[in-house]
Amino acid sequence: MARYGRVDLLMIDELGYMELDRRGAELLFQVLTEREENNSIAIASNESFSGWTKTFTDPRLCAAIVDRLTFNGTIIETGTDSYRLAHTRQQRSNSL
Incomplete structure (x- = not known):
């Protein structure tokens, strides 16, 4: 724990x-x-906070984690388009 x-x-x-799992x-x-x-924390997720209940199956624990992350934090939303998918499509169209 101290390491992190x-x-x-x-x-x-x-x-x-x-x-x-709960643990x-x-x-x-x-x-x-x-x-x-x-100390700083950076989290990347393709899931909105409301979808995190699938990751953290205990709703109270999920809410506590979101609370910890968002308090005095900065949320940067980059959109829903996948960079990897767009890159792959661009490569395919260039090779045709």
């Missing part, structure tokens, strides 16, 4: 891609709490 609390920036990619969600909550107001 010490780094300047903790980056978590694809949050919401997989369901976390995994609790551990993530502990990491976020440890870092709260001390």
